[in-house]
Amino acid sequence: MTPPAAHVPRFFVRQHITLMVNRYEILAANPDGTAGPLLAFAQQKRVALREEVTFYADRQQTRRLFSFKARKVVDLGSGYDVLDDAGRPVGFFRKDFRASLTRSTWHVSAHGLEAAGRERSAGVALLRRVWDLIPYLGEVWVPFVFHFDFVDAVTGRPVMTSERQLAIRDRYTVTVPDPRLDLRVAASMAVALDALQGR
Secondary structure, three states: OOOOOOOOOEEEEEEEEOOOEEEEEEEEEOOOOOEEEEEEEEEEEOOOOOOEEEEEOOOOOOOEEEEEEEOOOOOHHHOEEEEEOOOOEEEEEEEOOOHHHOOOEEEEEEOOEEEEEEEOOHHHHHHHHHHHOOOOHHHHOOOOOOEEEEEEOOOOOEEEEEEEEOOOOOEEEEEOOOOOOOHHHHHHHHHHHHHOOOO
């Protein structure tokens, strides 16, 4: 893996849904808690043979910054590589499908870091699974505010949290206290928690 780039201790993720793609804005967090400048703009094609999300420097998508891409077409358990603008790996994450049967769990790796994250509330996790059983409703609207907490696999110290805000469109506040987790990996993991959660 290439060395880590800029560490951003706090940022926001905002989702915008269109007919063919999902778009995400990664926004800096101002000291007063308001949204600051755009850090990255991500786009996910809904119909793609191999899952990939690309992050750009602007909404016009003139400069590619980084991306994450599934390692295999069919086996989603094989995970996703986070790649820099030249296609070199800077991180990796995967969903733990067995643990996620009751409480969604992810593993993320970066330069000198191994961490695991799962849903904060077991009760909300159970309610979400019941909600998803209602035909079409779970695909249209998710009324639950759910959060993820990632901790270092060795020390148990906090690495990253993603907290979903109560809004019509998905919005998240992401806090990254561990400087080893740079923006490329943290933003990729944060977007994946929304874009890939149902996979």
